[in-house]
């Protein structure tokens with residue numbers, strides 16, 4: 001049986017869809033392609049289970065929709081699994097209906113693939129996609145590598161003389177005219193027991209260079225845990241996939257073995273760990289000390305997501321010794337009121353300290369910021385913009401990401417927005433961070449202006465001069481140009 005893990009082309013004048021492995025969807029004029037770890041793990045698991053797997057990321061390959069349709073029909077997969085998100089789910093419905101129709105037209109004898117949707121949006125609203133498209137199955141929950149394996153083994157069994165019963169939890173499907181499901185998804189897959197991801201099968205090179213966060217390409221992504229040991233921010237779309245306190249980790253040893261393989265076999269120079277938040281405490285210490293013992297700190301640069309206030313000065317220095325570089329810190333806002341309402345669990349007073357500690361350890365902090373909260377005043381948004389300017393001027397941060405906050409279905413923030421009557425629309429196409437989709441004391445024009453101001457906050461003479469004087473090698477120069485190009489791209493992304 002052939003299984004296609006597909007990202008169909010999503011053609012839009014807004015740019016390239018940043019869909020895979022992404023907690024907050026965006027269209028980018030200057031694209032970044034992120035290696036999708038969980039779908040890649042699904043492809044590997046399926047291949048190890050004897051399925052013929054076709055890795056079909058047409059977004060990262062940059063092929064046209066027309067060419068992709070011809071290719072997928074020629075490939076004739078039995079199952080097409082598509083990861084979706086809120087702002088593109090309606091596009092995916094149309095694509096599913098079109099491919100179903102094309103297959104019926106192209107192949108006589110009733111052959112048509114089963115189409116499966118995965119991701120946070122369909123986890124929140126599984127029935128919606130079955131009602132609005134010809135999708136056959138909705139796989140809910142974050143462990144969709146395990147769940148897809150379960151579903152495909154079930155579909156394979158239907159061809160045998162002893163068909164199995166679909167028991168994998170969290171799957172929605174049609175049964176005659178009604179929608180059935182196999183119960184609530186569970187997150188208990190043994191991460192240590194997973195095979196190492198087959199990077200060749202999943203065309204890792206598609207994502208190795210076109211990624212704005214890599215200073216030393218080729219780079220790739222790994223995940224030490226699923227997904228975030230904090231897991232409580234009210235806006236975070238991945239808390240829909242990984243709710244509650246069920247954070248699971250691979251052992252430091254296993255993680256290092258995978259990194260060792262990436263260094264030796266693929267010659268990667270930079271690795272980003274995209275666990276929602278990288279493990280801390282004894283796990284972190286063991287990981288860093290063993291990476292140093294193995295000499296990986298001389299061979300590869302590491303990056304990860306980390307929370308404000310999570311680590312001590314000593315921890316940051318140990319990470320530097322283990323050759324961490326890029327540290328992505330979710331700051332979101334400089335208003336304590338907003339941080340509290342987001343259940344962010346951090347204090348404004350701790351933000352500067354953390355960022356200074358990261359910088360003083362020799363690491364490169366990258367902060368994420370958002371504007372456009374329904375309670376946020378102009379003054380509060382300006383506090384975030386001014387703080388970003390201050391951080392760049394002082395040299396405490398090197399890069400930044402700014403977005404317009406969107407309440408994704410499934411998040412506590414969406415529930416709050418529904419309850420309070422804040423939503424201006426439930427047209428999912430508009431939930432793409434290009435505009436404010438809820439009532440706000442600040443106009444949409446001003447929100448876009450604040451987002452652009454966040455991107456241009458780096459443009460202080462002090463920051464630019466410091467950057468020029470700290471150039472040490474060709475990688476630094478290339479990264480500087482890449483960062484400038486990205487910044488201009490993002491400025492264009494948020495034009496009115």
Ligand code: SF4
Nearest residue numbers: 228231232233236276
């Ligand atoms: S810390 Fe980051 S990954 Fe974790 S819940 Fe908050 S936003 Fe999501």
